[in-house]
Amino acid sequence: MVQKIDEITEHVNQASVFIPSLLHELEQIMVGQKYLTERLILGLLTGEHVLVEGVPGLAKTTAVKTLAQSVKADFKRIQFTPDLLPADLLGTQVYQPKTGEFDIKKGPLFANIILADEINRAPAKVQSALLEAMQERQITIAGTTFKLEEPFMVIATQNPIEQEGTYPLPEAQMDRFMLKLHIDYPTREEEKLIMQRMSTYNNAYQVKQVVSPAEILQARKVFDEIYIDENLQDYIINIVAATRDPASHQLSSLKGMIQFGASPRASIFLNRAAKAYAFLQRRGYVVPHDIKSIGMDVLRHRIILSYEAEAENVTADDIIKKIFDTLEVP
DSSP: EEEEEEEHHHHHHHTTTTTHHHHHHHHHHOOOOOHHHHHHHHHHHHEEEEEEEEOOOOOHHHHHHHHHHBBOOOOOEEETTTTTTTHHHHHHEEETTTTTEEHHHTTTTSEEEEEEEEESSSSSSHHHHHHHHHSSSSEETTTTTEEEEESSSEEEEOOOTTTTTTTOOOOHHHHEEEEEEEEOOOHHHHHHHHHHHHHHSSOOOOOOOOOOOHHHHHHHHHHHOOBOOHHHHHHHHOOOOOHHHHGGGGGGGGGTTEEEEHHHHHHHHHHHHHHHHHHHHTSBOOHHHHHHHHHHHTTTTOOOOOOOHHHHHHHHHHHHHHHHHHSOEE
């Protein structure tokens, strides 16, 4: 087994050579956002979708655009607004008078990396139209189904729902996002550096393309090989099960706080995200720290709190932290 893990680690080292260059390009634009940049790369590696939440002005959109510019792939930015229509995302039929036939005009979702900016400002019909692309990796226009090219991922940004003109996303759509990230204000030192960088007109750094879609797809094959011990797999199952029945996992204090726990998709995503995190550290095996590091981002949007929890100002992050602090680590 040790020899096999050594071989996997060697494969990981070979397939992850682009990671330092990719981080370097992101850091040229992003100041003090290692948490955000690492997790955006995790989404790129896994091919899963990422939801980024924070108040306006925290460079959410800038981070996604920088990632897309670092990849030799097709990138589209969609600004979600209350008057957006499903056809604005998917595309539509266009009548051609010369031929008397209808042609398909493909929408912006036919790209590799999609930035869904302020996703929670769009109505329910638009959110529903996005679900097929996110889950099935296909789009249906006028009865014709088109497969989306890989790599394909949606990185969505949203303002907190307390902000005026925003709407909470449906639970079914929230569950499609592998990670939900909370972005906070920078430190004083970081904000000073941001101010210095952005105070001049000609300050734009030209982001270089450092990784191709083929390298990303190859990296996905390699990180699928990463070894995760059965004890760690049981640990993941215990974490997810504790969100559904906390009392049976020595978490009686959380009884009545959770209306609905995480779905089986949480177990799948936590396993994949832990492997991708190990890949980012250039390891061929998963350790408990990988699961703990990424667990909050995988689970926070999958727990539906009860009225009692909301009344006591208990958040999903509080509950997940309690679970991680209580469950025995293998």
